[in-house]
Structure formats: C-alpha cells, structure tokens
Amino acid sequence: MEHLWSVICRFSMVNQESRNISLIEVLEQVAFDGDAGVTRLNFPFELVSMWWRTDLDCGERARMRVLVQAPDGNVLNQDNPMEFEVDLEQYPKLRVNARFSGLPFGGTGIYRFILQAQTDDQWKEITVIPLEVTRRQTSSDRVELQS
Secondary structure, eight states, rough: EEEEEEEEEEEEEOOOOOEEEEEEESSEEEEEOTTOOOOEEEEOOEEEEEOOOOOOEEETTEEEEEEETTTTSSSTTTTTTTEEEEEOSSSEEEEEEESOEEEOOOOOOEEEEEEEEEETEEEEEEEEEEEEEEOOOTTTOOOOOOO
C-alpha cells in the first residue's frame, strides 16, 4: 500500500460526477485569541489522505492511526488515537477523511499529526503533517519596537 499524500484542511468536498476532491482552506497554521487557561482549540478540520495499491491487481488493507504530538513532544491522544481501516480490496485507490472537532491545547508551536500503519504487532510511521498554532496578539500585549 502506498501513501500518496496527506493534507490538513478546514473541510473537503467531492464532485459527484468526477469523484475528484476539493480541499477547502488548507491549514498550515491557525491562530487563536485567548489567555493562559486555554485547554482546547475548538475548530473543525479534516486530515485527508490518499492511498493507492502497491500492485494495482492485488487488493490490500491496513490498520492506520493518527497521533497528535504537541510542540513539547507530548502525544496528546496516546490513550485514544484516531484509528481507521484503509481497505483497498475492492478499489485500487482510496481517500480517507479523518474529521476532528478541535485540538487539545498543548502550547503554541508546531503540532505534528503522525500517521502510522500497523505492520504485524508494531506501528510504523508513514508521514508527519505539521500544523503551526500561534496566539494572536491583542493591542494590549503587542510588543512595540523602538529604534
């Protein structure tokens, strides 16, 4: 099984005639307003992945999961990772849309969405998708530069 790409976006739409997908507002970074007491960022988003058979004539399937790593390296969903089956038995390619209602807050910085596949009894990293989370500065806490 071959992983072709993964993207984080606000949402996706599939054209019913062509079966092509449109990724709406691809996310490279998100900014929030808030104070030090933030524990969760509530905004819907999707992690969309495309998979293809290694051999187009042979069906495949695999168990996948997504781990969310905070900027400090702590895995925020270690006890409850999002898991799904990639089933390429009937069709040679498949898109998987993992939908999130928000993100547990583990500080500002780069969050890493780690996509893993289960091989035998072990998980193998397939790819990592970064998402930068920043705090918006308000007029009261902006730093002014002086020359």
